[in-house]
Amino acid sequence: MKYNFDEIIDRRNVGAVKWKGYDEIIPMWVADMDFKAPEEIIEAIKSRADEGTFGYTYLNKQYYNAIINWVEKRHGFKIEKNWIYSTPTIVSALYWLIQTFTEVGDKIIIQTPVYHRFKGAIEDNGRMVLENPLKELEGKYYMDFENLESNIDSKVKMIILCNPHNPVGRVWSKEELIRLGEICLKNNILVVSDEIHSDITFKGYKHTPFASLGNEFAENSITCISPTKTFNLAGIQVSNIIIPNENLRKKFDNTMKLNAMGDINIFGIIGLIAAYEKGEQWYREMLYYIEENYNYMREYIEKNMPMIKVTKLEGTYLAWVDFRALRMNSKELKRFLSEEVKVAFNEGQLFGGNGEGFQRINFACPRKILEEALFRLNIGINNCKTWSEDV
Ligand SMILES: Cc1ncc(COP(=O)(O)O)c(C=O)c1O
Missing domain, CATH: 3.40.640.10 (Type I PLP-dependent aspartate aminotransferase-like (Major domain))
Structure with missing residues (x-):
């Protein structure tokens, strides 16, 4: 790969909306990427x-x-x-x-x-x-x-x-x-x-x-x-x-x-x-990188947190993930993710009433950040007492 999508860039000091106010929490919400634009x-x-x-x-x-x-x-x-x-x-x-x-x-x-x-x-x-x-x-x-x-x-x-x-x-x-x-x-x-x-x-x-x-x-x-x-x-x-x-x-x-x-x-x-x-080469490499991120995320969740379900994506860098098995209402889920897991996703109901219980996760970020977010999620979910397959 010519371009380095693994580079971690601190976007906190450039007014990035995604990172505003987040120190300990990993933000994976608004739809932009944590990658540098192509050098060209x-x-x-x-x-x-x-x-x-x-x-x-x-x-x-x-x-x-x-x-x-x-x-x-x-x-x-x-x-x-x-x-x-x-x-x-x-x-x-x-x-x-x-x-x-x-x-x-x-x-x-x-x-x-x-x-x-x-x-x-x-x-x-x-x-x-x-x-x-x-x-x-x-x-x-x-x-x-x-x-x-x-x-x-x-x-x-x-x-x-x-x-x-x-x-x-x-x-x-x-x-x-x-x-x-x-x-x-x-x-x-x-x-x-x-x-x-x-x-x-x-x-x-x-x-x-x-x-x-x-x-x-x-x-x-x-x-x-x-x-x-x-x-x-x-x-x-x-x-x-x-x-x-x-x-x-x-x-x-x-x-x-x-x-x-x-x-x-x-x-x-x-x-x-x-x-x-x-931009074509950067674009092709970016596509490859985010699809690998998606595959990694899906496999990791399937293996470690089978109670939450990742919708099969055909495109975009925004995963649609079903958290309904945790049996939390939207307020509880929000609190759990931000205070216990320390990640920020988009709440599903933002996209319509039928999004309740889902979260949208933006995975266009360096792999290390994604790994850390999934690691946190794994600990949080496996300590969580409310989940049930019966939803
Ligand atoms: C479907 C769709 N349309 C429009 C936008 C926003 O585009 P713009 O920044 O050009 O208004 C987004 C951003 O996530 C989007 O997902």
Whole structure:
């Protein structure tokens, strides 16, 4: 390996959200990595900083080509330049998409457990959440198409799809996406496909961009992508919203105008170009490393703490782990993990009511940190008197 993912970096003094306030506790929650970004990106940013002028900067051809080439090479989806809107973050874009394509009081579908800011974006904008809970079958999650169809009414205008799915780690198959897409076409429901995790898939799984499944699907969808999860760049804020449909673009243009959305910041531009043009080797090694971390975690837990269950992941660096056998309510589980085990995960119910009893564990960290967290968990759980297989 050219890059050293084992390096332990102290992120406490750089304002890292993940590490804020944690001294004794190992934080494994918010979705960024404890790895350094690729040297190629660091160099590109340094050299641009050395140049010394930071005035208004347009998005040049190289920027657009970097996105187009990366997405075509990785996912076989051919994007045209004029489909691309750059926004600082995907969450900000979700707010603008909801404002543009739905009205106050409309319903928007999300499939829980799912990234919690979908719900926030819908409710903050006065729209209504229509939950279509995922179905769990022998530790794997599926979309519930029957439930979805039976709950659609004329108020439903949009679905926010998480593809691949945070936190259950599904890389949705073509068949699943086609079935969903057909239901949405039949009912005039716009598909917003958040594909921020699309590059992070494990061996044997391939991401399918929703919009690549045919013209009708492309015209009825908006895709959100970003190099920030893939290359650990969340702090430089750069995302891209892909809108193939001209009518939808006109409406979104207007929202951008009303919000005086200008170009994104220089280091977002430089970081994205360096990532997509020069980051491939780092990316491949990172994928290998995190999949090994996942395998290690799963095997360790299976061997030492068989009462807790790790959902089989197909992608992302966020494990979805079932702690229900401990028979603790969410308050007790939180206290147990933070005060006795001394780790910080995300509580499952953050992602929807059906996440109760689960924890989301971010394993994108040096192996030693993961080993220490699992060691602590092992001691804590094996001393814990409440667990029972009978749940
Ligand atoms: C599905 C999903 N969308 C969006 C985001 C956040 O993206 P951004 O930082 O660009 O708002 C996350 C972060 O974890 C995520 O998991």
